[in-house]
Amino acid sequence: MSENPDLTNERASGTFDTNAMAAVIYGSEKFAQRRREITEAISKIPEFQDSHPLVFMSREEKISEACRKLAVLSNYWNSLIDTSDEEEALHLYREVLGLEGHPLALHETMFIPSLIAQASDEQQEKWLGRAQRREIIGCYAQTEMGHGTNLRALETTATFDISTREFILNSPTITSLKWWPGALGKSANWSIVIANLIIKEHNYGPHPFMVQLRDEKSHEPLPGITVGDIGPKMAFNGADNGFLGFKNYRIPRENMLMRHSKVTSDGSYIKPPHAKIGYSSMVKVRSRMAMDQGLFLASALVIAVRYSAVRRQGYLEDKSREVKVLDYQTQQHRLFPSIARAYAFIFCGFETIRLYDQLLIDVQNGNTSGMADLHALTSGLKSVVTYQTGEGIEQARMACGGHGYSMASYISEYYGVAIAGCTYEGENMVMLLQLARYLVKSIEMIQNGKSRELGPMVAYLAEKESEIDLNLGPNEYLKVFEYAARNQTWRATEKFQKLRNSGMSNEKAWNQASVELTRASRLHTRLYIMSTFINHVGSIVDQKVKGVLIDLLNVHVTYEVMDIGIYVQGLLSSNQMDLIRNQLYVSLETIRPNAVSLVDSFQISDMQLRSVLGRRDGNVYENLFKWAKSSPLNKTDVLPSVTQYLKPMMDKSKL
């Protein structure tokens, strides 16, 4: 079937080359090209297709389907991608396995990296190869049923038995059960387990241990191990997140991961050379999140924008044919600022990963000074990006009306997966308050006359406000954000200090100022996002691509400043606010002809998108009908529930 002419027309109105834009989105022409090649190669391998739509499957079926594909993948791995390129592997996983999780996800992203980072050379000798060859499947068990973000409170113990030179693992309470680790429930047979190291009744705090969970032949849990799946979740139902309990479960001393801390056979504890080790993997995961979330948002927008160019409802001037819903200003206002954010998050992801890579080099050279900055930044970034992504995806879904609510749109699955990011890798409120600590310290430096020592990202906190001339472009909007973030950071800090100076404890004062502090963190983070967006666009060479990105940037800066209007009352006059508001509406119209091309540029294949509504060819309705007819309830015309319960009820009434 040919392409829906409504989409053909949209594509014809685009002013730039989507391949050139894809090169910008994915960081290089080379990688954008590789993505297309991998997608093309995969499409030719029938075993990689979903057996039937994932949304029709039970959890057991989803997990089984994922395992089937993983087994197939292991045959094609080397022929499809450059296995040394993490991005290519991620793309392959996204295409074939999708986003609902799978039993090897933690093996690749946490188990192997942790072995590399935390196992000694001898330990790597023993386990790393086995893990990389997938002789064993591992996971990473840290979070407990009663303990998440606060690691100090973990309860699992690993007590050193000096007589046998073993650690005895125990879960002393119900709240100490490991809870949530991915692939732990049914798939993994080994795990890195974080437990309190106890030697001679002294608790040295949480340390990592390599623990075998299941027999390698029978896959049955070993004696002393309680393990299982934690049940269905809002999303990620293709993953077997698990629980894990220990009862006097013994492992050899050599199973404590000893790259950093060590326990000798006589029970002596040897401290790691410096304390902040392990910290950087957290920073790395959070750095990646901006990019991943940007792609989740992008996916939802691909679906919503394409569908909005096909869906017609109501009338404007022409009463003979209903209008594309994308022509309504309310629809554009729902979708286009989110397109801008998706681009912004992805660009911001690049920049943050660049900073991370730089940090790694610095740390190797013994310079850890940038660590706190980047840790604070990624904490805030993670919070703002996950929240705004969730918000944007839901607006995209609602913009699709009733069919958005059908699993045929698949948008709610994107929402479920993306919004989990508000909670995992550090709960958002806690993360915002971590950034706030850094901001308060920065203010204290200024108060103590040390403004010059401020890092580049917080230098603006010491600056005075300047006149704003909105005609001068995006950088003026940046100044508006600087004003807002600076003002709110000072306000929140002063509230905290005032409470503390009034005799309140530090903790109580902090708590009472905490809502104001989180606001400061959000504004600081949004300033960073806007600033990286502006810089990134500035660096682009292709003039057509740059032109449309400047239009998109105009949507972004005007929308974001309107959105934080309450924080800039002291700076902007009501005339200036009116000007920005009107500018936003003009920008929405300007971007309209490029809307479909802007989402096409993400080059997310139909296979990966898994959305009937978001199909590239726009043939939505025929395929929606086809999809529905093939759904499980339609295997039979008369359901057993009717025969068993409804019919007897109806028949009885007739007596």
Added chain:
Amino acid sequence: MSENPDLTNERASGTFDTNAMAAVIYGSEKFAQRRREITEAISKIPEFQDSHPLVFMSREEKISEACRKLAVLSNYWNSLIDTSDEEEALHLYREVLGLEGHPLALHETMFIPSLIAQASDEQQEKWLGRAQRREIIGCYAQTEMGHGTNLRALETTATFDISTREFILNSPTITSLKWWPGALGKSANWSIVIANLIIKEHNYGPHPFMVQLRDEKSHEPLPGITVGDIGPKMAFNGADNGFLGFKNYRIPRENMLMRHSKVTSDGSYIKPPHAKIGYSSMVKVRSRMAMDQGLFLASALVIAVRYSAVRRQGYLEDKSREVKVLDYQTQQHRLFPSIARAYAFIFCGFETIRLYDQLLIDVQNGNTSGMADLHALTSGLKSVVTYQTGEGIEQARMACGGHGYSMASYISEYYGVAIAGCTYEGENMVMLLQLARYLVKSIEMIQNGKSRELGPMVAYLAEKESEIDLNLGPNEYLKVFEYAARNQTWRATEKFQKLRNSGMSNEKAWNQASVELTRASRLHTRLYIMSTFINHVGSIVDQKVKGVLIDLLNVHVTYEVMDIGIYVQGLLSSNQMDLIRNQLYVSLETIRPNAVSLVDSFQISDMQLRSVLGRRDGNVYENLFKWAKSSPLNKTDVLPSVTQYLKPMMDKSKL
């Protein structure tokens, strides 16, 4: 097992009687008492318990479980409730069937009421008794695959064949398939179908027809009928929403519902006496939505507030024990304004239903003047309440951290069900613009010197702003909202008028002003919600109950005004904004000791809540473990997916 002492302590700190509060929430002591009695009676009937948790079931199992309970219910119906009392029936359904939908939902809420409203006396004679006795199961088919809110565009036709005196039903295109009606897919054997009435090639527009879909004996679809389930959805997966197509399907002339319009046997069309018939059922459904959504929000808050009083994480001053997360200001700020909104929505629901009942009396007396007012009001109310409810539920879920994401919390199911309200019964943006039309007309009346003819709900649009003295209490905050709504309504109207006067078509000008117009509608609606909250609290007699509701009202008015801060820049000084901000934080602390009692007062039983996290006794962790162990994936220690795919993959690697 006894109650968790953390919750016992919370309950001891409450300052009022939760039964007295329940009487306020549910409108009368009598009904609050009846709710408790019905809940108590149900709890003694084992057949009403879920066979196992709904979240472990497939769609087939959910539908079957619902049918099982419906069959049981028909035996107990008369002994459990006063069947003439709609509220008692609703409570019974909520307890036993829950919120995921069931095959009789449309039969009760749309099919029977439509027969009553639209069938002639003879037609009622023929079908109403059968429907009420449940000899037949019906649904209501209006929406089509390509056509939702815009009824003018419906495509299904009912063409009168004068020779046989039959209507011939057809679905001329794929987009004309009926799509979404509840219970249509597999359960209903009859349906009211909305189709374009065509006589002698003249289209008289959409009319209702009574159509048999399935054989009453075999339950097989009749020839000419294509019917099935539309597939899985974001929620409501216990309902079989369906599709329906016709191919030259003939029904007798007498099957057009002829209480209002008629077609005689010679093919003459007789118009209804007045056109706005049928309008009021829409108003009624939307009136109910404020209350239903308030209860969805309440349910999520019961779960989140109780769990937050049990969950401990991090430390304040006391470092020996982690603190209840409910003691964090950020957590209170997430939850308490939503508690206030839940109360506000429920009170607002009462008031709107009262207005609706009054309208019915007026209309029967020939006075239809209030119809437009109430239609506009309920359009806006529906939009604001559904959106804020969704937002509040998601915040409640995230406030529960990781376990909120587990289906054990069940909050995401509440979200899925509640957020559907943004789309069904009129998409929110369209609804806001309907209200906006009414607001613009009101402004035009003022401009034409007819301010005195304005209804009471829009009279404030003609008033001048007055000085605000925040010390004078909630009514001053109301004035702030009046200022905001008035200002924005004038601004949006003037934008529309200016565009139109510049030579733009009416439609285009409206479209370009539409984002501003929706903002006016939201502010107007929020003003109405606040005003009914204030009035309702003012009418309460029990002084202890009134006291805590005044505290809650203080949370509400301060939070809401802060939330619309950008619209009141011209009115409030920055000192006044600071005052409100601080007042909000004080109000959060004031309400803290009553938080658990305020959610207890909703008296939503554990059976109805279906949440491990929200259990009344607070014994969360033991039950979470029990719940997980009983989930489907844990039926066996080694999944087939491991034996079939993962083990061979691991073993092959070892070679």
